[in-house]
Structures are given as structure tokens and as C-alpha cells.
Amino acid sequence: MNKTILYARVSTSEQTSDHQLEQATKAGFQIDEVVTDHGVSGVSSRLADREGGRELLYKLRDGDTLVVRWLDRLGRNYKDVTDTLRGLLDKGVTVKTVINGMVFEANPRSAMERAVRDALIGFMAAQAEAQAEATKEAQRAGIDHHKAASPEKFKGRKPAFDRDQFKQVVALLEAGQGQSAIAKATGVNRNAVIRIAKNPAKVEAALERWGV
Incomplete structure (x- = not known):
């Protein structure tokens, strides 16, 4: 029996996978199972290197559907995201996003649909990487500003041991x-x-x- 699996990646301790499941449910997805990675960056780790990612890749079968909030949950590196998506599609797994309701069909009905799908994969993956780079640049700028304005505060709490x-x-x-x-x-x-x-x-x- 084919399954619909939600993959939820949360990169900070303040975030939870419950919110991503709630969003998917409200969008009309019938989720059979949730696989989660907690405290994991999509920039520095490939899906296949994460504990939840490995579990996800093991569980997905031909005919299954993978649901993600957005492609940045899979990763924020262009090559990683495109390789992951194409690997899943070749495996017969259809990938759907909660945001904007994007659908990447495992088995397109025509060569034209396949071409459009593949072009969209490249565009979405490039967008994810660009967003990650913009976020990193903003973080670097903020850190530099605070270091200059308050160097002692930037150091954080002084350890009570040597x-x-x-x-x-x-x-x-x-x-x-x-x-x-x-x-x-x-x-x-x-x-x-x-x-x-x-x-x-x-x-x-x-x-x-x-x-x-």
C-alpha cells in the first residue's frame, strides 16, 4: 500500500515539527507518517547524511508520495537538492510541497511535462540556495555590527571554569x-x-x- 510521508526538518530548538504537520493537514494532505530531523541545518548537511533523512530514504517506495513544507526542508545546496529530488523521482516517489502546492510527478505523462518538471526543479533548488546565502550574509552583517557595538556582549557569558x-x-x-x-x-x-x-x-x- 502506497504511503504519504511528511518530512519535517527543524534547524533550531525553538522550532517543532508539529507546525509543519499542521500546515500540511490544513492544506489537505492525508499524512500517513512523519519523519523528522531536529536541530539540523539544510546548508551544511545533505539529506542522506541526516539521521531522519536516512530513515526517510529507506522508507520511501515506488508509488509513495513525499510531502515537504518547501524544498528548503530537503536542503539549501543547489546540487544536493536537485540530486535528491531526481533520485526520489527516479525511484518512483512523487514529491509535493505544502507552500504553493507544487507537484513533482514521478511519472510525467509526456516529454513536455518532464521538461517542465526538470526545469522547475532547477529553478526551485537555485532559489533555495540563494535564500540560504542571503540569510548567511545578513547574519554575518548582524554579527559584525554587534561585535563592533558591544564586544563584551558578543562574547556571551564568561565560563566559570578555566x-x-x-x-x-x-x-x-x-x-x-x-x-x-x-x-x-x-x-x-x-x-x-x-x-x-x-x-x-x-x-x-x-x-x-x-x-x-
Whole structure:
């Protein structure tokens, strides 16, 4: 039995896939299953490299329909989006968007329909990449402005531990020690230990900004 699967990618912790499902339902789609990637950028990761993306590609079969809010959910890199779309279409999967109700048929009825579909794929993918580049440029401009206006604020909160403590925490985490035990052994707050465990590179970058 053919299925209609919604793929929802949310790039920040403040976003949820529920909103994208609600939009799809309001647009008249009967969704059988939802596959989600949380906290994943469409700029820096290909669909096939994401956990949810791999699950999606595994589940989709000939005759199924993939629904996405817009093509930027698949990715924001021109080549990645076009390769992904064409791979899905070749597999027999029809792709539909919630915004503007675009339909990319897996099996066009004529050569003309195929030509129009393929031209549209290229245009939409290029638009997604251009939008991503514009967003990145605006973010860079905003960051540069705030760095100049308030360098201390840009640094963020100063870590309450030094680099030696950071290295001790990382070493103990790699050794499999518990977070509470690490906090007691190093004198680093347990919440800080949790932050280091989740994203040591981010914490190390904060130490760099503060010259610690």
C-alpha cells in the first residue's frame, strides 16, 4: 500500500515539527507518517547524511508520495537538492510541497511535462540556495555590527571554569565517568559539565573568546 510521508526538518530548538504537520493537514494532505530531523541545518548537511533523512530514504517506495513544507526542508545546496529530488523521482516517489502546492510527478505523462518538471526543479533548488546565502550574509552583517557595538556582549557569558578544568572534564567524560562525579572531582558546576558533554567544541570556543 502506497504511503504519504511528511518530512519535517527543524534547524533550531525553538522550532517543532508539529507546525509543519499542521500546515500540511490544513492544506489537505492525508499524512500517513512523519519523519523528522531536529536541530539540523539544510546548508551544511545533505539529506542522506541526516539521521531522519536516512530513515526517510529507506522508507520511501515506488508509488509513495513525499510531502515537504518547501524544498528548503530537503536542503539549501543547489546540487544536493536537485540530486535528491531526481533520485526520489527516479525511484518512483512523487514529491509535493505544502507552500504553493507544487507537484513533482514521478511519472510525467509526456516529454513536455518532464521538461517542465526538470526545469522547475532547477529553478526551485537555485532559489533555495540563494535564500540560504542571503540569510548567511545578513547574519554575518548582524554579527559584525554587534561585535563592533558591544564586544563584551558578543562574547556571551564568561565560563566559570578555566581551560585546565575544561580539559579535566573532557578527559573524565571520555573515560566514562558520571557527570555528578566529574563535577565533584573538578569543581565544575554539574550544569556546565552537561554543557561540555553535549558540545565540547562550543564550550571551547567560548573559552577562546574570553582568552581563558
